[in-house]
Amino acid sequence: MCQRLDKPYYTDELDSAFLQCKKEHGYLSDDEVAKYGNEIIGFYFKNVNTLRQNKNKSFVDSEKDGFVHKTANSNTQNKKEQTIQRYSDIKGNNISSNQNEKLIVWSDQDKQNKQYAIEVVGYDPFEEYPEEGRKFLFNQLSPYLEDDSNADDAYKLSQILQIIKNNYQIDICDKKMSQLDPLKDAESIKTxxxxxxxxxxxxDKIAKENEISVKNRSNKDAGKSTLTYLMRDLREKDFDKAEADYYDQLRGVGSQWATDMSIKAIKENGIFDENDKKEIYEMQLDMIAALNKEVDELKEKIRILTLENDRLKAGVG
Structure with missing residues (x-):
């Protein structure tokens, strides 16, 4: 790649990029960090383009230097073989990783959780995660979406997503610790x-501050009686007519009662000065005028449609 781009290739610079990436993912082993090829390459080219020692250097220049900076200390030079060895099997690791991803099977329930989550959130919140991680994340998110209050609150939903992502990191830490020897790897386990x-x-802090919890988490049938779950279930069964009718909701007895109680509470508890009252009065006049105009337009449409309907019934062109 460096030769094609005519950029210098220095193994000590590559090792520096590796260490930068490792710092970003401190909980991973060297072998696992080495699989983050895109990030490592990003750090490498950033260093190549910004550091003074790489200024105006070409691939040929680095080849003349033996692919190690002349200013590099002996310790860095001794790492040359180690660095080359570290990346020599990245291709093989990537192939192995891809093969593992292909073995990940999504059940119908997994796919349903994924589809519904993307529908509620409005985008794929876990697009950058590996396939195995995505399956874990979507299944973790699903119980929270059964609660209407979570699904309808954009900020609360963003905090839930953060909790889910943290849970994924916790799961990685648990799996990593399970592979370590408590005696030999005590420092890594502590980290x-x-x-x-x-x-x-x-x-815990996010959950307490935002009153987030999985509703009725001990009940396997939790949330199945909520409107969100019922709409989701019917939608998957292609019951298009089961979609909520907003107009009917507004006309419902419950909605009218809630509106009346809200207005009553405002009248009894609201404190308005003369300017507030004047502003409210003017707003009401504007709204009444706009609604009257809309009603007149709809009446005219109804009149025209009625005449057209009568002509069709009479068999007139």
Whole structure:
């Protein structure tokens, strides 16, 4: 790649990019970090384009230098073989990773959770995650969406997504710790445990501040009687006529009662000065005028349609 782009290739610079990426993903092993090829390459070219020692350097220049900066210390030079070895099997690792992803099977329920989540959120919130992670994330998100108050509150939903993503990181930490030896890898386990604890604390704080919880989490049938679940279930069964009619909702007895109570509460508890009253009065006049105009236009449409209907019934062109 560097040769095609005529950019310098320095193994010590590549190792520096690797360490930058490792810093971003401190809970991963070196082998796992090495799979983040795109990020490592991004750091590498950023360094190549910004550091003074790489200024005006070409691939040929780096080749003359033996692919190691002349100013690099002996310790860095000794890492040359280690760096080359580290990336020599990235291609193989990527192939293995892709094969593993192909083995991930999404059940009908998994697919349903994914489709509904994207529909509610409005986009794919886990697009950048690996396939295995996406399956975990969508299934974690699903119970929260059964609660109408969560699905209808954009900010609350964003906080739920953060909790879900934190849960994914916690799951990674747990899996990683399960593979470590408590005696040999005590330091790594401590680091992972600290990361996990911080994520758990963050989740607790977000949940408390936003009153987030999985409704009736102990009940497997929780949420199945809610409008959200029923609409979702009927939609999947192609019952198009089951969609909520907003006009009918507004005309409903319950909606009218809620509106009347709201207006009554405003009248009894609202404190308005003369300017407020004047502004409200003017707004009401504008709304009445607009509604009267709309009514007149609709009446005219009805009149025209009625005449056309009569002509059709009479058999007149």
């Amino acid at each position: 992972l445990s600290d990361i996990k604890n911080k994520l758990v604390q963050s989740n």
